[in-house]
Amino acid sequence: MSLPSSLSSASLDALPMQLAVLDTDGTIRYTNRAWRTFGKENGYVGDVSSVGSNYLGVCEASADADGKDIGTGIRSVIDGERDDFSYEYPCHSPDERRWFTMRASRFSHEGETYVQVVHLDITDRKLAELEADEKASRLRNVASILSHDLRNPLAVALGYAQTVLDEGIATDRLGRIVDALERMDDIISDTLLLARNDSVTELTAVELETEANSAWKHVEMDGDSLVVADSLSFEADSSLLSNLFENLYRNSAEHGKPDDAPLTVTVGALTEDGRTGFYVEDDGVGIPADERDTVFEDGYSSETDGTGLGLSIVSQVAEAHDWCLDLTESESGGARFEISGVEVSR
Numbered sequence: 001m002s003l004p005s006s007l008s009s010a011s012l013d014a015l016p017m018q019l020a021v022l023d024t025d026g027t028i029r030y031t032n033r034a035w036r037t038f039g040k041e042n043g044y045v046g047d048v049s050s051v052g053s054n055y056l057g058v059c060e061a062s063a064d065a066d067g068k069d070i071g072t073g074i075r076s077v078i079d080g081e082r083d084d085f086s087y088e089y090p091c092h093s094p095d096e097r098r099w100f101t102m103r104a105s106r107f108s109h110e111g112e113t114y115v116q117v118v119h120l121d122i123t124d125r126k127l128a129e130l131e132a133d134e135k136a137s138r139l140r141n142v143a144s145i146l147s148h149d150l151r152n153p154l155a156v157a158l159g160y161a162q163t164v165l166d167e168g169i170a171t172d173r174l175g176r177i178v179d180a181l182e183r184m185d186d187i188i189s190d191t192l193l194l195a196r197n198d199s200v201t202e203l204t205a206v207e208l209e210t211e212a213n214s215a216w217k218h219v220e221m222d223g224d225s226l227v228v229a230d231s232l233s234f235e236a237d238s239s240l241l242s243n244l245f246e247n248l249y250r251n252s253a254e255h256g257k258p259d260d261a262p263l264t265v266t267v268g269a270l271t272e273d274g275r276t277g278f279y280v281e282d283d284g285v286g287i288p289a290d291e292r293d294t295v296f297e298d299g300y301s302s303e304t305d306g307t308g309l310g311l312s313i314v315s316q317v318a319e320a321h322d323w324c325l326d327l328t329e330s331e332s333g334g335a336r337f338e339i340s341g342v343e344v345s346r
Contacts, residue, residue, distance in 0.1 A: 026056020256284025
């Protein structure tokens with residue numbers, strides 16, 4: 001194999017990954033600067049270029065399973081069983097944890113077959129994946145604790161307190177205890193929704209009118225009324241969609257009522273600006289413009305007894321469906337939530 005020209009060599013030396021070219025015997029015929037630098041920085045004994053050494057033989061003779069797997073993969077490329085082969089492996093140093101991906105690909109030059117071997121440092125990506133896995137594991141543990149270890153004794157306490165309250169014993173004090181226990185149960189419910197419902201599990205055909213009315217029955221909206229202006233068909237995770245509607249209804253009831261006056265919540269299809277989707281709006285006091293960017297954050301609440309998770313759940317459900325969620329003002333001055341990007345069936 002003729003050595004690369006000065007321009008080609010300079011180009012290969014500029015690559016951030018370690019690169020070597022092997023012949024069909026597995027012997028290294030060329031390495032770039034990153035390869036040589038890696039060898040020098042990691043205490044390689046001998047010529048750091050490794051040119052002339054049999055890379056394939058070293059891999060196949062390795063006592064390490066990763067080395068053997070890499071050797072087998074490179075051999076399959078040399079033998080023409082595949083055009084390329086890639087493999088991720090750890091390569092930890094005494095000072096840091098590191099991971100690399102190796103890719104071997106076959107090419108021809110002047111009638112001869114060669115294999116290009118590239119090692120790319122993927123440590124940042126791997127650490128991010130490990131951190132995400134650890135967070136997900138912790139979140140699953142928290143959800144398990146909330147749903148079983150904490151919720152079960154809470155239900156028992158609430159049941160006994162409610163029974164005594166119904167018997168008229170220490171009504172005022174017990175009433176406050178029941179209120180506190182019910183608030184704890186609400187917080188647990190909302191937290192579990194956030195922990196578990198970050199992805200769509202099953203899409204089914206739904207009707208806007210049916211889903212909106214069904215969710216209304218699950219929410220206490222004393223004196224308030226629901227109007228479904230029109231309907232449309234689309235696909236959604238029905239359970240998550242119900243959570244979206246219920247939390248928007250509760251938001252209107254808890255934060256939108258002007259002086260506890262009856263509230264009208266309206267659900268309808270989006271028709272303007274070529275967008276497809278639906279909206280939920282009320283005729284209440286609305287949400288100030290300077291607060292609209294923060295209302296979807298976890299823990300945000302304008303009420304001292306609110307969980308601050310309701311609108312965060314709405315945002316999460318929309319994101320799980322790849323929908324867009326916007327908050328604006330209704331014609332009556334109330335809050336209007338618009339969910340767009342919905343693939344409408346008709």
